[in-house]
Amino acid sequence: MIAHLNRLVELVEDDLAADIDLVALASKLGTTEYHLRRMFSSLAGMPLSEYVRRRRMTVAAADVLGDGDLLGIAVRYGYGSAEAFGRAFRAVHSAGPGVVRRDGGPLRTQPQLRFRLTVEGNSPMDTRITSQNAFRLVGHSARVPLIHEGINPHIQALIASLPRDEHSRLKKLSDTEPAGLLQVSADVDPDYSEGSELTYLHGVAVSEEVVIPRDLDVIEVAAGEWAVFGATGPYPQTLQSTWAATATDWFPSNPWRLRPGPSIVTVLDRAEDFRTATTELWLPVERA
Known part of the structure; x- marks a missing residue:
């Protein structure tokens, strides 16, 4: 996986104005666009x-500091107008091309990324692979923004709005793994951008035979394999650290990749x- 990511970075550098065909690249590398993103x-x-x-804007800054036509520079980096280029430039450097040309700055540099696998070996991960038949996730859902660290207040508000006895009603419906009350994240942006919206469901897993009350939301889950990571410690910090370690430690070291589907916490x-x-x-995983 590390080699695949470095190849992706090389392609970005080869032509900063071009849009990379991630589907074709992923297929060539033997992986999927979803996992690569x-x-x-x-x-x-x-x-x-x-x-x-x-x-793009890091490299373009050198041209802006020259005496070339700004529209020509914009076109060179894939923008159809000087205005569109200016908006992108300003979003990165906090100043427009004209100001930077006049004052020499401010400039914010994005170095070229290089991915490396660091082997530490001092934090073993409690993991198992399990195969599940198709099942359903049922409960109460809402669209919420993705927050990488700390407690998500939008999720807290959803849970707090549920009647006290609703948790017991949901638990009685559960008849399959993962067991108990679940925190489900579905329809997540493949880029995992903070602030992007996802569907959060507070509920349980049930088999296809269970009759579901009409007032509950449902997420259908296809049959497949799952990587299950155990974590014990301060909440939610330890869980979030484990989530991050799946990308930095586990996936680069194991012959599995993510497949589309919900992530579930029990x-x-x-x-x-x-x-x-x-x-x-x-x-949700599949063999790489």
Whole structure:
């Protein structure tokens, strides 16, 4: 996977004005566009589209500081007008091309990325692979923004709005793995951009035979394999660290890749104040 990401970076550098055909590239590399995007954003800390924009504007800054026509520069970097180029330039450098040409700055540089696998070996991951038949996730859902660190207040608000006895009703419906009350993230942006919207569902997993009450939302889940990561410690920090480590440590070292589907968290045990918890993170995977 590390070699694939570095090849992607090389293609970006080969022609900063071009849009890369990720589907064709992923097929050539023996992986999928979905997995390539998710691994890039997880390891780089930004979506591929944002990295490309930053690199374009980093290189374009040298041309802006020259005496060439700004429209010509805009076209050279793939923009149809000086105005569109100016907006992209300003978003990266916090100043327009005209100001930078006059004052010599400010400039914000995005170095070229190089991905490397660092082997530490001091943090073994509690992981298992399990195969699941098709099942359904049922409960209460809402569209919420993606937040990478800390508690998501939009999710907290959804859970707080549920009647106290609703959790017991949901638990009684559960008849398959993952067991218990679940925190489900579905329809996630492949670039995993912070602030992008996803569907969050607070509910349980049920088999296809269960009759679902009409007031509950449903997410259909196809049969397939899952990587299950255990985590124990401060909540939600330990869970979020485990999630990050799947990209930095586990996927680069194992013959599996993400496939489209919901990610699921089940809380196996927790302190009364929920400051610490034992959780499992379920991610849909397939052999790479």
